[in-house]
Amino acid sequence: MRKSIVAALVAVLCLLVPMASVSAETLRNDALKLKLNGAFLIYSKGTMPYVDANNRTLVPLRVFADVLNGEIKWNNRDKTVALTSSALTITATLNEKEAIINGEGVTLDSSITNKNGTIMVPAKWVADGLGASINWDKKNKVVSLNDDKFFQEGPLASMNNEQHVDTQFNANIIPLSISYGEKDGDELMKMTIFNNSEHVYQQTELQDHLLVFIDSEHVIEEGTKGETNSDRSDLRLITRIDSYKTYEYYLPVGRLDKQQLQIDVPQYAFIRFYKYS
Template identity: 30%
Template sequence: MKYIKGMFIFLASISFIFMEFQNSASANGITSPSLKVQLNNTYVLYSSQQLPYASNGRTLLPLRLIGDVMGATVNWNAKEQKATVTMGKDSVIVVLNKKNAFVNGIQKQMDTTSVVKNSTIMVPARFISEAFKIKIDYNKSSNVVHLTDSRIMSSQKLSVIDEMQRVNDDFKNKIIPYNFSFLTNKDIEKNKITVDIKNDSTANIIEGQLNRNIIFFANNSKISFIGTRGMIAPDGSTGVNTSNIPSKGNYTDEINWESLNIVQGEPLRYIFVNYFVTK
């Protein structure tokens, strides 16, 4: 009888531990096999609508994302089923489910049609990069598409993600987030985000050298920032990693965050992160 009672308590304890944190990872957060998109130094971790993805060997980007991170204006004409993206003197028009597009009034042919996914217009990344003269590269081994342009994340509120001190350039573009989860707790203040990252460099990251700047984006005026910036805190602490991360090794970063729904009273649209290593 004592054995049965003890076993019941043991099982109840396991159940409590299991229920303490429930993994409510959204389909809109990056996963290990999914395509990753890096915008200069910044990765897109989460979107409330649709993340970039690969289809038939082509990368498709949300037009809205380009508008938000580059300060472009995106307008949708429901009657004509077309979107117009304006950035500076350049203008791009794409028509839903068509390969035809217009760049500064000149007709162009995309290599695949624009589509709607999760209420988001998706267009070929190569077309956008050529239309707006954005450098684009693809790293097959890490499955990362890298867009580079001085206009990306350049607004006053977004540029904070690039505030970095004492940066060790040996690790540049070598810290890759590959999995995102949101863990809920019965105590909302204990909710947290977890990000699995890979050290893709040939060197170890010493405890306290991994730094993280993260932005929770609702719109260009409603943004929350959490970051270490590579600074040394008053207590002498520096980065976020509590253990060494070996070359080609993995680490799980945890960030306390209450909700994936609201940022400063507005619906959360994206989560962006910039990981870097200090000297």
């Protein structure tokens, strides 16, 4: 009898352990950076992008599902995952180096994998399936994908709502890390950025746009320029951003990794830097 009680308790504890902690990663110095149409992924409830042993860049599949307003289905029996969207379909089996992309079979020296509960997909599969460009900045560890289908539908479409943007100007500002610090009695998110260009930004010239995705009905947004200016970050208080220099500033979002957004645990967050005309 006692053995059965102990066994039951162990079974309950095994069920509880995965629920007790939610893995999350924030952008850190020297980490790989994913940039989609100029927007950087800076936080993920789960694994951030990384380079695997075959030198392939793996990215969270859920991010691309939402960026393309798609759907993911997981078959636990076959360990098969399917992404379906109007722009891209991918079906693959976990740890197998083959996939069906837009109805055609492909083979690569990498595979979809599950890392710490996050389904990761080779970025090349996404790029090839979309016919999108993919670029690698080795010095700054930035993987960039650009496609006019990104951020067009669904809750992430607000990533495109900046107004009066100087589209001819490449605001080559790279986020390096997220940390947290106290300012005026509040603990805020602190962003470290690097000006990866010859251009010197003067005060009020540069704007940031932060989008925190929680679920399909809850998105927190800071820093869009329209009839009212909602940029409450300290970025525009920096008097001068010299070329190839690093700076820090605060964003009034609280802690992404400690559930202080009062709604739920964020799924991920993007930030874009741009010049407005």
